[in-house]
Amino acid sequence: MKCPKCTTTELKQTGFNAPYVCEACGGMWLLPGSRTEIPGMTVESDEEAPATDNPDSKTGLCPSGHGIMIRARIDLDEPFFLEKCTACGGIWFDKGEWQRIAETNLADNLSVIWSASWQRKQSQEKNRESFLAMNRSLLGDPVFTALMDLADTLKSHPEKDRALALLQREIIQP
Ligand SMILES: [Zn+2]
Ligand SMILES: [Zn+2]
Incomplete structure (x- = not known):
């Protein structure tokens, strides 16, 4: 061989x-x-x-x-x-x-490694990583970290739609 x-x-x-x-x-x-x-x-x-x-x-x-x-x-x-x-x-x-x-x-x-689903998952994870990295650099570390913490908290919250509406209202109509 x-x-x-x-x-x-x-x-x-x-x-x-x-x-x-x-x-x-x-x-x-x-x-x-x-x-x-x-x-x-x-x-x-x-x-x-x-x-x-x-x-x-x-x-x-x-x-x-x-x-x-x-x-x-x-x-x-x-x-x-x-x-x-x-x-x-x-x-x-x-x-x-x-x-x-x-x-x-x-x-x-x-x-x-050669399965289509693994390759797809790998590139999705890579896209997500670069998406997060871009946002971190545009928003700055403190805001990015606070937002990610908030996202984690709200992810499984039964009233997350309400939370989003509140956030939007507070930001847009101070
Ligand atoms: Zn062979
Ligand atoms: Zn060789």
Whole structure:
């Protein structure tokens, strides 16, 4: 099995039922049912790859020969892509990506990442975050925080419509 990114480097299995790794680029190939702990691996080249050669920017072929893999965007602090082969279910992690996934609650349920509903939810959360951030910067911290606290309090209040009407009345007709 060849590395999908280096294309000439042979992938090495790190132990029984363990993921395969590429010692050249530090990528990891995880087959369904493999153990998912981080393999103790050494990467031969310590030199940082030039930015134009970022392995995350290109989609690779399944090392088992099933053709092009499908990407899924992960919106952590710095977004990145995981790749999966739909035929064998193998998942490719570029160097460092497994460690980032392992810090989230996604590691136990990797396949959900490729579901349309998860991707939709992720982008909705991202939209909400940027919407809130925009309002925080326009309104200023004290007003924003007070409003969010109020929103929290009113969210489940049976008379929230009345509360909104009162607020509007107080603001518009002082
Ligand atoms: Zn490689
Ligand atoms: Zn495959």
